[in-house]
Amino acid sequence: DAGITQSPRHKVTETGTPVTLRCHQTENHRYMYWYRQDPGHGLRLIHYSYGVKDTDKGEVSDGYSVSRSKTEDFLLTLESATSSQTSVYFCAISESTSGQPQHFGDGTRLSIL
Amino acid sequence: EDKVVQSPLSLVVHEGDTVTLNCSYEVTNFRSLLWYKQEKKAPTFLFMLTSSGIEKKSGRLSSILDKKELFSILNITATQTGDSAVYLCAVLREYGNKLVFGAGTILRVKS
Numbered sequence: 001d002a003g004i005t006q007s008p009r010h011k012v013t014e015t016g017t018p019v020t021l022r023c024h025q026t027e028n029h030r031y032m033y034w035y036r037q038d039p040g041h042g043l044r045l046i047h048y049s050y051g052v053k054d055t056d057k058g059e060v061s062d063g064y065s066v067s068r069s070k071t072e073d074f075l076l077t078l079e080s081a082t083s084s085q086t087s088v089y090f091c092a093i094s095e096s097t098s099g100q101p102q103h104f105g106d107g108t109r110l111s112i113l
Numbered sequence: 114e115d116k117v118v119q120s121p122l123s124l125v126v127h128e129g130d131t132v133t134l135n136c137s138y139e140v141t142n143f144r145s146l147l148w149y150k151q152e153k154k155a156p157t158f159l160f161m162l163t164s165s166g167i168e169k170k171s172g173r174l175s176s177i178l179d180k181k182e183l184f185s186i187l188n189i190t191a192t193q194t195g196d197s198a199v200y201l202c203a204v205l206r207e208y209g210n211k212l213v214f215g216a217g218t219i220l221r222v223k224s
Contacts, residue, residue, distance in 0.1 A: 004155075031210055042117075042201060042214035043156070050210075058211065090155065094210060101147055102212060104155040 003027050004105035006091050012111045019078040021108050023091030025071075031094045032074040033102060034058075034066060036087040043090060049074055081112045115140045119202050119215035127223050130192050134218045136202030137184040146178055146185050147212065149201040156201055159187070192222045 003026030013019055023032060031050055035043040035058075045058030047066040055066050063085060065077045078085055088109050092102040116139045126132055138146065145163040149156035160169045162178035162185060169176050173192075178185045189196055199219050203212040 033212075040216055042216045043203075043212075044214070045211055048211065096210075101158045101161050102210075103158060104149075106154040 004091060004093055004103065006089075006105040006108050008108060009106070010109045012113065013081055014113055015082055016080050019081050019110065019112075021076045021089055021091075021110070023074045023076070023105060025074075025093050027093060027095075028071060029093040029095045030071075031096070031102075032068065033092040033094075034064070034074065034076045035090045035092065036060065036085075037090060037107070038087050046076065046089075083112050086110060086112045115204070115206070115213045117202055117204050117213050117215035119200075119218050121218060122216070123219035123221070125221045125223060126192055128192060128194060130222075131188065131190045132192060132220065134187040134189075134200050134202075134220070135184065136186070136215055138202075138204045138213075138215075139183065140204045140206060140213055142207035143180070144205045144207045147203045147205060148176055148185075148187050149203065151199040151201055151217070152197075159200075161205075189220075192220075194222050194224050196220060197222045 005024045007022045033048040034046040037043045044060045049055045049068040067075045088107045090107045091105040094102040120135045147161050148159040160176045165180040173190045176187045199217040201217045202215040
């Protein structure tokens with residue numbers, strides 16, 4: 001299994017509170033990604049990183065921010081959580097863009113009440 | 114807008130049956146197509162297909178890509194209950210290493 005750890009694994013919080021999810025990798029891969037998975041939508045890319053302090057938006061980035069201060073850690077922050085952000089969040093890593101597949105963490109189930 | 118469509122959305126088969134899962138796509142700057150299997154947690158990588166007509170095989174699973182007609186199929190022969198999962202198709206775009214996913218096919222194999 002790819003060395004990817006997501007924390008927390010489950011979280012319940014209230015609308016309007018800030019939330020930070022962490023993805024930690026031990027593979028020293030350059031690329032890291034945050035996805036959300038909702039019924040009927042598959043996985044959708046929120047943000048990704050192509051190096052330390054290098055990040056870019058995905059298709060559903062509104063309401064989310066990310067930071068990557070070290071190769072091994074990629075943080076996803078919901079500044080002011082809304083109920084529409086209730087979802088399962090997956091982190092993924094890949095070694096390069098030259099055809100290497102992305103490998104996924106076990107996910108964080110986030111419920112916003 | 115990039116689009117990946119999987120069919121059927123779900124199916125139920127009996128052990129020993131053969132199943133074919135479909136994935137069609139409309140994606141700019143196509144690089145390759147990937148299949149993942151998702152049980153309760155993380156999607157796990159099955160295949161990556163880049164060239165048309167070349168079958169990839171792993172045990173009872175196989176997959177092929179048609180870049181002219183913009184689709185791929187995933188075949189599972191002699192299905193087992195352990196094959197029960199959601200199968201995800203995703204297309205990798207040429208720039209940015211971004212994956213565009215389909216909604217998935219839910220497969221249930223009954224004993």
